[in-house]
Amino acid sequence: MPDATFKIFRGDRDGGELYEYKVPIAPGMVVLDALHYIQAHDAPDLAVRWNCKAGKCGSCSAEVNGRPRLTCKTRLDALPLDQPITVQPMKSFPVLKDLVTDVSWNYRVNKKIPPFTPRPNVEWKMDQREVDRVQEFRKCIECFLCQNVCHVLRDHEKQEQFGGPRFFVRIAGLEMHPLDGLSRTELLKEELGIGLCNITKCCTEVCPEDIHITDNAIIPLKERVVDDFYDPVRWFLRKLSGKKH
Amino acid sequence: MTEKYEIHEHDVLIIGAGGAGLRAAIEALAEGASVGVVCKSLLGKAHTVMAEGGIAAAMANVDASDDWRTHFRDTMRGGKFLNNWRMAQLHAQEAPERVRELEQWGALFDRTADGNILQRAFGGHTFKRLCHVGDRTGLEMIRTLQDRGVHLGIDVYMECAITRLLKDGERVAGAFGYWRENGRFVVFRAKSVVIATGGIGKAWRITSNSWEYTGDGMALAFDAGAELMDMEFVQFHPTGMVWPPGVQGILVTEAVRGEGGVLRNKDGERFMERYDPERMDLSTRDVVARAIYTEAKEGRGTEHGGAYLDISHKPPEYVKKKLPSMYHQFRELADVDITKGPMEVGPTCHYMMGGIRVDAETAQANVPGMFAAGEAAAGLHGANRLGGNSLSDLLVFGRRAGQAAAEHAKQTETPKLDDAQVEEATREMLEPFERRDGDSPYDVHRDLQETMQNYVGIFRREEDLKQGLAEIQGLKDRAGRVHVDGSRLFNPGWHLARDLKSLLTVSEAVALSALERQESRGAHSRIDFPQYDEKWSKLNNIISRDGDGMRLRHAPIAEMPSDLCVILEKKK
Ligand SMILES: Cc1cc2nc3c(=O)[nH]c(=O)nc-3n(C[C@H](O)[C@H](O)[C@H](O)COP(=O)(O)OP(=O)(O)OC[C@H]3O[C@@H](n4cnc5c(N)ncnc54)[C@H](O)[C@@H]3O)c2cc1C
Ligand code: SF4
Ligand code: SF4
Ligand code: FES
Numbered sequence: 001m002p003d004a005t006f007k008i009f010r011g012d013r014d015g016g017e018l019y020e021y022k023v024p025i026a027p028g029m030v031v032l033d034a035l036h037y038i039q040a041h042d043a044p045d046l047a048v049r050w051n052c053k054a055g056k057c058g059s060c061s062a063e064v065n066g067r068p069r070l071t072c073k074t075r076l077d078a079l080p081l082d083q084p085i086t087v088q089p090m091k092s093f094p095v096l097k098d099l100v101t102d103v104s105w106n107y108r109v110n111k112k113i114p115p116f117t118p119r120p121n122v123e124w125k126m127d128q129r130e131v132d133r134v135q136e137f138r139k140c141i142e143c144f145l146c147q148n149v150c151h152v153l154r155d156h157e158k159q160e161q162f163g164g165p166r167f168f169v170r171i172a173g174l175e176m177h178p179l180d181g182l183s184r185t186e187l188l189k190e191e192l193g194i195g196l197c198n199i200t201k202c203c204t205e206v207c208p209e210d211i212h213i214t215d216n217a218i219i220p221l222k223e224r225v226v227d228d229f230y231d232p233v234r235w236f237l238r239k240l241s242g243k244k245h
Numbered sequence: 246m247t248e249k250y251e252i253h254e255h256d257v258l259i260i261g262a263g264g265a266g267l268r269a270a271i272e273a274l275a276e277g278a279s280v281g282v283v284c285k286s287l288l289g290k291a292h293t294v295m296a297e298g299g300i301a302a303a304m305a306n307v308d309a310s311d312d313w314r315t316h317f318r319d320t321m322r323g324g325k326f327l328n329n330w331r332m333a334q335l336h337a338q339e340a341p342e343r344v345r346e347l348e349q350w351g352a353l354f355d356r357t358a359d360g361n362i363l364q365r366a367f368g369g370h371t372f373k374r375l376c377h378v379g380d381r382t383g384l385e386m387i388r389t390l391q392d393r394g395v396h397l398g399i400d401v402y403m404e405c406a407i408t409r410l411l412k413d414g415e416r417v418a419g420a421f422g423y424w425r426e427n428g429r430f431v432v433f434r435a436k437s438v439v440i441a442t443g444g445i446g447k448a449w450r451i452t453s454n455s456w457e458y459t460g461d462g463m464a465l466a467f468d469a470g471a472e473l474m475d476m477e478f479v480q481f482h483p484t485g486m487v488w489p490p491g492v493q494g495i496l497v498t499e500a501v502r503g504e505g506g507v508l509r510n511k512d513g514e515r516f517m518e519r520y521d522p523e524r525m526d527l528s529t530r531d532v533v534a535r536a537i538y539t540e541a542k543e544g545r546g547t548e549h550g551g552a553y554l555d556i557s558h559k560p561p562e563y564v565k566k567k568l569p570s571m572y573h574q575f576r577e578l579a580d581v582d583i584t585k586g587p588m589e590v591g592p593t594c595h596y597m598m599g600g601i602r603v604d605a606e607t608a609q610a611n612v613p614g615m616f617a618a619g620e621a622a623a624g625l626h627g628a629n630r631l632g633g634n635s636l637s638d639l640l641v642f643g644r645r646a647g648q649a650a651a652e653h654a655k656q657t658e659t660p661k662l663d664d665a666q667v668e669e670a671t672r673e674m675l676e677p678f679e680r681r682d683g684d685s686p687y688d689v690h691r692d693l694q695e696t697m698q699n700y701v702g703i704f705r706r707e708e709d710l711k712q713g714l715a716e717i718q719g720l721k722d723r724a725g726r727v728h729v730d731g732s733r734l735f736n737p738g739w740h741l742a743r744d745l746k747s748l749l750t751v752s753e754a755v756a757l758s759a760l761e762r763q764e765s766r767g768a769h770s771r772i773d774f775p776q777y778d779e780k781w782s783k784l785n786n787i788i789s790r791d792g793d794g795m796r797l798r799h800a801p802i803a804e805m806p807s808d809l810c811v812i813l814e815k816k817k
Contacts, residue, residue: 012734026489026490026491027489027490028488028489028490028491028492028578028579028580029489029490029491030491030578033491039687039737039738040685040687040688040691041687044685044686044687044729044730044731044736044737044738045729045730045731045732045736045737045738045739046737047734047735047736047737048737049286049287050455050456051286051290051291051292051294051295051455051456051457052294052295052455053455053492053495054295054492054495054496054570054574054578055570055573055574055577056294056295056381056384056570057289057290057294057295057455058289058290059286059287059290073577073578075577075578096426096734096735097426097734097735098735100426100735102426103287104403107288107395107403110392110395111395111396114396115350115351115392115393115396116350116351116392118349124345124348124349124361125359125360125361126353126356126360127356127360128355128356131353131354131355131356134353135353135378135379138353138378138384138385138388139381139384141294141384142289174351177351177353180351
């Protein structure tokens with residue numbers, strides 16, 4: 001088998017550049033295999049995150065030929081091999097080293113979200129159809145690729161005002177949980193800035209778990225925010241009860 | 246002191262943020278302790294996230310006849326009666342409550358028609374017992390626990406690796422480690438330390454385990470004076486992927502067989518008929534793994550040396566609904582559509598039954614202040630673990646460890662830190678940068694994996710094990726002389742240089758225990774001793790530190806009380 005040529009970003013907070021490596025191609029090889037090959041043969045200190053190597057943990061995100069991907073699921077035979085394959089870190093997060101970025105901002109956003117809070121005296125029975133809808137959101141592996149492509153974060157850098165698609169997905173999972181009794185619309189509107197999302201659907205396109213982030217999570221949440229804050233009757237009821245409809 | 250180091254103080258320090266560590270953290274916090282959790286990867290990426298098939302708990306939602314006694318009996322039978330029976334009892338009794346708790350914290354399991362948690366069949370379980378979410382149960386579990394823990398206020402130290410346990414006299418005083426991001430050292434002072442670091446699969450070439458599974462917790466505990474037990478019992482899961490080469494070893498969940506998948510050899514024969522006609526494809530993992538290995542060895546294997554596993558007789562929509570990640574895994578990584586044709590599968594190193602020896606009720610090791618739970622601890626599974634019994638183990642004994650660790654912290658003074666130990670730990674970490682020659686850690690790791698794969702694998706015999714032990718000694722020398730390139734910033738080569746030390750400790754313990762046990766039982770198969778030996782049915786192998794070496798002794802298993810004996814004797 002011939003070699004593939006890789007151009008990989010090497011560097012840290014202070015900058016860096018693309019370095020070229022050659023890797024012998026094996027059948028079925030994925031980009032992460034190539035990165036491991038490079039570690040073992042040419043660059044033992046090449047910084048890469050990974051765990052499962054099977055698309056289940058969301059650790060190995062990077063931009064391959066400019067496209068945000070899980071490197072463990074990006075097959076070499078699906079890439080043009082007559083030219084070098086570039087591998088760069090996710091652009092929306094600060095580089096720590098090589099392909100490893102500082103994603104700690106996501107964990108800080110997550111902390112703001114009130115957890116599942118069952119309604120008082122619920123009976124722990126649920127219908128599979130109701131559960132199906134929420135299970136879609138709970139498939140999220142926190143690869144943060146959706147956060148990486150969202151222009152509100154990537155181009156406008158509104159990290160302080162905007163939670164990002166990943167956390168709209170998480171909140172959708174809580175709000176639509178059949179037994180949850182809390183409303184998170186105020187958080188969505190005020191702190192997580194859901195209004196800044198203009199439904200470009202870029203997040204949905206990159207989600208490796210095929211979660212319909214925009215249609216199934218963001219749009220219904222936006223509707224709830226509208227109902228709660230702009231419908232005068234709902235607004236009044238919410239003031240009275242502090243609960244969700 | 247060579248450099249100033251950062252110190253954090255907690256009542257309870259938990260090493261590991263998988264299911265066991267997080268469940269321990271939640272419980273210790275509920276007991277009023279201040280809790281720190283350290284993990285090598287980002288939060289939410291521990292092995293627990295990869296678990297697929299389900300959590301075993303006798304909830305009796307699907308098969309009304311199930312109860313803890315049957316679960317207890319299945320676990321003991323699966324473990325060939327080498328299990329710590331008290332652990333097996335507590336596990337079977339408490340698992341249903343632990344699962345309900347998860348649900349109350351927000352986990353969403355698949356449902357039965359009447360709205361309860363759905364349960365599926367799995368190997369060695371008499372009844373449909375595995376609570377599940379499609380084939381991503383571990384993800385549901387770890388998200389639920391991590392969200393709960395973070396909300397309650399645990400401090401999480403992510404991407405921080407512990408390299409040494411610190412002691413104050415006989416007791417544990419905390420731990421020493423480094424931040425992966427910048428290579429700076431950090432010290433934790435704690436009254437209790439819970440080890441929940443998972444398993445050791447990275448010692449083998451073909452494995453379902455990630456880079457994290459280097460046996461750190463077991464090796465650190467061993468260094469600090471703890472006993473390791475049952476180290477010969479390494480589970481080879483019968484169904485890992487075998488093709489293409491890059492995915493070799495990646496797990497194919499047993500849920501495929503639980504949902505009706507069947508195994509065939511290249512002649513189309515359902516060969517399990519010859520190995521276990523009663524339980525067939527849902528026999529225990531040790532039996533199925535040996536069967537597939539034997540079929541391939543005797544020339545009836547598939548093109549790439551495995552067996553066929555076929556679920557394509559089920560409706561495609563059903564397969565995609567119940568096994569979505571298997572569907573995607575094979576489509577994307579192997580160009581196989583599992584709704585249309587068979588998968589190729591073969592054994593892969595998967596789970597460590599052995600580990601740190603602990604007390605059943607409190608999960609305490611023989612070192613004061615040290616606790617262990619989850620895959621890092623030994624006892625519950627005996628000679629072979631049943632599928633689904635690990636996730637429930639994490640919950641039951643994670644909780645018990647957290648509770649006992651908090652209790653212990655209440656009753657003890659803050660330990661003293663010893664600068665000399667910290668300096669020694671620092672020196673050990675910095676040495677590899679100073680060497681100019683010596684092997685690359687990657688080369689030593691590759692050679693260790695070959696050694697374990699070839700000499701300490703599914704089938705074992707005396708000369709192989711001796712050869713393996715000799716090679717491990719040679720590898721120890723090489724590992725002591727590796728050199729690393731680059732800086733201390735996120736440097737995987739440097740990290741591997743340290744991980745090798747843990748890998749070699751646990752590998753030696755496995756080979757030594759395997760050589761000692763001259764019989765075949767559960768996951769331990771000796772070609773030269775193919776039968777059960779009555780003498781060995783009442784003994785555990787225990788390994789402890791002896792100067793710079795390893796000492797092995799036998800410990801008799803305690804007599805089982807008569808009420809449990811009665812349960813075991815029942816037919817079904
Ligand atoms: C692919 C796969 C599928 C599985 N499916 C199932 C299933 O369906 N049902 C079932 O019951 N079991 C299953 N298992 C087994 C089960 O998932 C594991 O045994 C279990 O998750 C282990 O949990 P744990 O909490 O002990 O450790 P882990 O979840 O592995 O967590 C270990 C933690 O320790 C940390 N750590 C390790 N070393 C250090 C160190 N030196 N310093 C700091 N932190 C450290 C790691 O970072 C990690 O956070 C499966 C396993 C695999 C690999
Ligand atoms: S749809 Fe909204 S959240 Fe998604 S990428 Fe576009 S702006 Fe961002
Ligand atoms: S929603 Fe999808 S893209 Fe976003 S973090 Fe989760 S899995 Fe990744
Ligand atoms: S390594 Fe887990 S998703 Fe790629």
